[in-house]
Amino acid sequence: MVKVHAAETLGRVADRAVQIYGGMGYCKDLPIERLYRDARVFRIYDGTSEIHRGVVARGVLKHGAALADLAG
Numbered sequence: 432m433v434k435v436h437a438a439e440t441l442g443r444v445a446d447r448a449v450q451i452y453g454g455m456g457y458c459k460d461l462p463i464e465r466l467y468r469d470a471r472v473f474r475i476y477d478g479t480s481e482i483h484r485g486v487v488a489r490g491v492l493k494h495g496a497a498l499a500d501l502a503g
């Protein structure tokens with residue numbers, strides 16, 4: 432859950448950073464372009480977001496009540 436949340440949050444933040452800087456955010460003159468590219472891979476390696484969502488869904492189906500208690 433943490434990996435999916437962190438990877439997707441990072442993607443949104445990096446995307447907004449490019450948007451804020453506009454064309455300059457897309458150019459290699461600034462490090463934003465590199466951060467945007469690097470952010471993208473977190474949704475792929477160490478298990479893609481889709482695979483992790485499947486794992487989480489199976490966990491919820493199997494241990495739903497216990498997970499709901501943990502979430503408060």
Ligand SMILES: Cc1cc2nc3c(=O)[nH]c(=O)nc-3n(C[C@H](O)[C@H](O)[C@H](O)COP(=O)(O)OP(=O)(O)OC[C@H]3O[C@@H](n4cnc5c(N)ncnc54)[C@H](O)[C@@H]3O)c2cc1C
Nearest residue numbers: 471472473474475476477478479480481482483484485486
């Ligand atoms: C920079 C980088 C570093 C890496 N380092 C390592 C490493 O150190 N050790 C290591 O073992 N591997 C490493 N990998 C491999 C990485 O773990 C795999 O790329 C990743 O697991 C995805 O596998 P795949 O590329 O074969 O994509 P695929 O499995 O072909 O997936 C392609 C797409 O289909 C989706 N998909 C696949 N199966 C399902 C499904 N059942 N349900 C829903 N969607 C599905 C995926 O989510 C993805 O969007 C690295 C990859 C990169 C890019």
